[in-house]
Amino acid sequence: MTTAAPTAKTGKTPEIIVGGLPERRSGWIDWVTTTDHKKIGILYLFTTAFFFLVGGVEALLMRIQLGSPDNTFLDPTTYNQLFTLHGTTMIFMVVVPIAAGFGNFLVPLMIGARDMAFPRLNMLSWWLLVAGGAVLYGSIFWEAPQAGWTSYPPLSSSGFLPGSGIDAWILGLHLVGISSILGAINFVVTIHNMRAPGMSLSRIPLFVWTILVYSYLIIIALSSFAATLAMLLVDRQFDGTFFDTNAGGDPVLWQHLFWFMGHPEVYIMALPGFGMVSEIIPVFARKPIFGYKAIAASTAAIAFLSVMVWAHHMFAVPMATGVLGFFMITSFAVAVPTGIKIFNWVATLWRGNIEFRVPLLFAVGLVAQFALGGMTGVMLAVFPLDWQLTDTYFIVAHMHHVLFGGIAFGIMAGLYYWFPKMSGRMMSEGLGKLSFWLMVIGFNATFLPQYSAGLSGMPRRVAEYNSSGLTEYNVISTIGAFILALGVLVTVYNVFASIRNGRPAGPDPWQANTLEWFTPSPPPEHNFDVIPTVRSAEPMKDIRRAVEQREAALAAGTNGNGAGPHVSEPPGKQPEPL
């Protein structure tokens, strides 16, 4: 040991003595009143998983409707409500808060903190998410929103959709938005103030980097979106005229304001998934991440550029050619740091010693599939091409290549990787691989044909199509969607089966690099008996090496078989025979 600070090796007494704690409540009351960041994180994960399954069922219903031409399985209004709820749910109720779920559980553990900075605010964030979901889905008992997740006025104005659906959509998103903003403030304060000694910003894990940037982007984008939603509410309920062209307003204003949130939102969703992959690939390649600083810098660069690209969603709206060109070039600029991440992941795998465990499979799935989503994104940024491609199934395929093939695969990788830490048990590798292959095949069968459907003239958000050359694509897509759903269900089963019957994981089952593996699995309420001092971006690797050296020295000095008297066994050490 080279440091005098109390570490797992030297500190024999706990750092703090806990006393005078309120009595623990029992069962579910403890869960819904907890301020423990780990429990709140798990609550987030189950909540978002529930909404993920709801949004998935909505998608399957739409795929059944589109499984044959001129189908009458759903009426057009129901169909419009389904895609509105599907998009809103998946974006605001699943992908954004699931990152908050992983972040809640992992950020304090990764930076060596005992909790988030504001534990009660943390609980409030989760409750606001649940309330937002309840308001949004409560609308289905009266009238669900049906103007798409983008809810463009004038269609979403009270003149054309006077029912309560859009109002429920506005209020639900207000609540979810406040939840995300409060959570983001909590992350920013935690990450800036509560890091372990020695953990400079250039040593925080890359996942924490992405959560930090995600939080700043949420504060920028969702705050402005709250104002945008309020403007629509004023137009609908109090005779406002922000978006009413007959009274001097402008419907294009909504599109600018909406996409000023909408495009940073893409990176709010994407960056934590990228962070997970940046943690997982080096562990299973048994190599340090290639270009830590480049990946961290590219995360910040993506965030900066992402607030300057919004109008590439509006290339078919009347705008001057110079403006179109500006947004094409900024969109290209954001492709550069995104490309850097992909190159760095591939370079991390290069010359590694790659172990094909389930988290690595999903992480590599993200890299391969997100690359295609990125490539089609560059095509869409070329605005003359966008005139043919926008608002078609090409866009639908592109955004799912980014959101599902990319981010959802990253989340699956994260689930398989951190489930042992959360539950103390391993997930089944066999079921995980089955789930991975079903999802890869199902995902690509669903979405690759949609590129062709869009190129052949199929607009998005159509409840029916006639049979002119689109049937084959849609049939394949529908079959793929059910294979994909089966793959997801295998993982859902795997989670519940492994919580009960999984093999005990031990503190560090993957031989990983970051501090969360220094505590037992699941971690105790106070996280760490002793906060270690951090000397590199891979603190757990340092600790493991120090332990091995110590063991070797002890073994040489005693009876030579390593079974000598143990000194302050650090919880992160693996008591496994080699």
Add this chain to the structure above:
Amino acid sequence: MRGRAKPRAATVALLVATATLTTAGFFWLPGAAGANVLTPEAGPSPNAEKINELYKIVLYIGLAVIGTVWAFLFYSLFRFRARRGREAPQISGNASLELGWTAAAAAIVAVITVITYIYLDDITHPVASGPEAVAEARDQFATINQPPPPGDKSLDIQVSGQQFLWRYQYPNQAVSFHEMVVPRDTTVTLTLKANDVIHSWWIPELGGKLDAVPGYENKTWFKATETGTFEGQCAELCGAGHYAMTAKVTVVEPAAYQAWVENQKEEFEEGQRLAQEQRRQIEAELAQ
């Protein structure tokens, strides 16, 4: 060491096979006859043809880049799968390599930008009508994005979107719904308006889409060099009937167009006259 899996050549082989098959499937997916699997629809109009050319260039660049990334990715998964007793070299970066691929990525998008601007005028600027074109009175103005077509022959049609129907008004005040009839070889400029919510005009074979936004007048154009029927539909969600808001452009010989548009004008005026007569009758009945 625990947690270190055996080499899984089968897994890698499966991964490579899936990637190959999906890519191959992308190319050879059985579409209907004539459907474009990998490229947009492009009919006999110069703007659509130019978009198609530009699309192909960008697609080939993109496929080359992604092919390279996938090649390195799958090669390293296969070549560097875990072997017992091997230690991975602890490389944590390479500044010149990283700067190199950053510059390469920037260079690729810079090239695409230049190519886009080379093609842009051919897509946005209307071409001159052919020798057989219909000559109509021209009262249109140039917009910032679209100059008037060269020469003195062109046809301006006012297109209005409303839930859930397209309405077309021709220079002689004839009106038609859903089906637009235009002469071959004539540059047609469209002025797009919306009467209620936002719609988007899109006939894939005759060029890109353009939104019709309330309060705005938006311009686009096409020039069909062959006769035929080209179908499209509204591409911006406009309500429950959005899926049914289809459009059709029928291109006929210039002489046939002249006859049709005169007849259409008479029919439209006759219809208006009948409607006014009916209204007068009803009002008279109500007044009694």
